[in-house]
Amino acid sequence: MLNIKVSLLIFAACGLIGCESGPLQERSKQALVQNQEKQELLSQLGAVLYFDVNLSKHRNQSCATCHNPQKGFVDDRENGVYGAVSLGSDNSSLGDRNAPTAAYAALIPAFHTNTVGDYIGGQFHDGRESTLAGQAGGPPLNPIEMGMESEEAVSIRIKENTFYKKRFEEIFGHPVLEDSALMYTAMTQAIMAFEETELFMPFDAKYDRVLRGEETFTAEEELGRTLFFSQQFTNCNACHQLNASPFYERETFTNYHYENIGIPENSQVREKDNSMGKKDAGLWLNPRVTDARHKGKFKVPTLRNVAVTGPYMHNGVFKELRTVIEFYDHFNNPSRTVNPETGVEWDQAEWPETVNLKELEKGPALTDQKIDALLAFLNTLTDKKFETPVH
Template identity: 60%
Template sequence: MSCLVFSPLQTAQASDLSELGQLLYFDTNLSKNRTQSCATCHDPQAGFVDPRDNGAKKMASLGDDAQSLGDRQAPTASYAAFSPAFHQTKDGTYVGGQFWDGRAGTLADQAGGPPLNPAEMGLASKQEAIARLKENDTYVESFQALFGKDIFEDVDKAYLKMTEALQAYEQTEEFSPFDSKYDRYLRGEVKLTDQEELGRILFFSQQFTNCNQCHQLRKLPGAEKETFSNYEYHNIGVPANTALRALNGVSATLVDDGLLANPAVKDEAQQGKYKVPTLRNVAVTGPYMHNGVFQDLRTVVKFYNKYNSRSQPSQINPESKQPWGEPEVADTVSLKELEIGDALNSKRIDALVAFMKTLTDARYEHLLEN
């Protein structure tokens, strides 16, 4: 499905739920000042992340008011449809959901958040959102055709249907094409370079790296439609992003509770844990970590390597030239998973980065040059 830029003058009625969702996704009228749409922070031309600098080197998104700067980075919407609904397994593990803390159980729940968030799209209420929809004849005709003539008489129901339409669009192949070089390799259409192949072997190794502990969903390496996330929650010891907080006004000493910020979670042992992100399109969707603290993908690999390498260079952040910052939450770091594997030399670090670049959708491969 190709990207459709919404025009308020458009009169063609949406034929199905996903087509309606596509119109909604690009509609800036669903923000207070009519300047921001879902696509602003999840741009389909940029790996479904926010491509704007925002005065913060892309570390967080700027709200519709042109003043509010977030404290977490907008995660990619690529392959988000594959995250299961938020739940707790029998062994107590939290899995799935949307946002970094899983507070939205499903894609539809997530879609309903930004329009009403004062720091994002800034509408005052569901009623205001529905009023914006009713300004446009295309929406009126489409909603009534899909949901019944009386759909706008119940604001909550109409808002719910809006979020379900957005969910339907995000479930289309446009968001999850599975056409990267890695997918083409699995289908026998291309070969990996020697460096990419080394990275692939290291990534799926049960001995040499810990990548697959969290970033492998299918049981066997090479399985089709691998999303490269087990959708669990972990604290990997990411430091606070003091540079971002100097810009957005959040106290440098304030602790982001991570999963514990989810209203459904009361266990203090979940503090500082975040949902394992997909690695699909990871090479073109930086900065990295929940708070955008690292700019380069190679830095991320070196950050993981610090847990297994005791050499002095491995304890230095190559971006700041200073020792790695202390974990924002030290008590819940997933050391069991992080300390699996051997120390990596530069050749193996470069190989892992090369492999992760092969997870880039075909439409974004030109971005790898940047």
């Protein structure tokens, strides 16, 4: 639960403080305008903070480093491990997980359980933070990421900048300049406001344009769409569909649940560095989860921009999207015994005891033509700004 200071901070940031005279309707209109104006100021501040490398220990890393707006909001650096995981501000530390896209992250519900006890939502691969603001507060203080020592250290860096001091005071009030905890929370609120803008979730992929009647699918894309939403030929939509209709314009292509689909360990990353010192237990590492049956489960990711946000899976173990589809198919197809990226048999699951074989073993084997069609459809989920120009 938020403490009183933080609650007041958010209250002020939303522009709700004030008691103008006049009819209630007029006061409501004024409050709405003021709220919109403050939200715009907040998102503008968040945009500057998002790109500020000075908020990392060695002044060389920002939010945008690992969530690059030009590259599908993922970390496109090679990092010595084919981009599988991210390099820290110290230029030596490696994480154990692939940086998920920040695109459409504002639409992820807060971490919760449904009526049958399934865990849903939350930020990070294990849902340990319920909100984008909580997520934004993690990397600056993570010693293997941005590496700042404390909220106070971040606050000092913020106050080095006269623009920040003026804007923080303007939006949150003077006390924010005197309290490092308040300032840190204000910073995360601003970054969240920026990540809630249309830049991060434009819904303008070809899929959306087709639904609006602006374009049409090719024959191959249409086959892929049919396969994707079919319950007879694939089970893709068992996890990668939130809304009941496959024609829902705001589909994010995830149910936000947690699954163990048998992903193997990324041995290349572990050989370089294993900061965790053990296997990644995923959801079970979330402080709110204690049941060992959830070991090895990770949140189902959005498929928006999936064609341009590789490498894939929570640990970046697969470099190509086609490999991902072949991996799924190998549970049902006796001819797909070899990982096309390694040329040898698929590695064993990191957590074999909790793999959801009930879902994975549904459906018939896929032909290469059907895999091509699924890839074609998945390419239609790429936001317009990331589409490869046609020459």
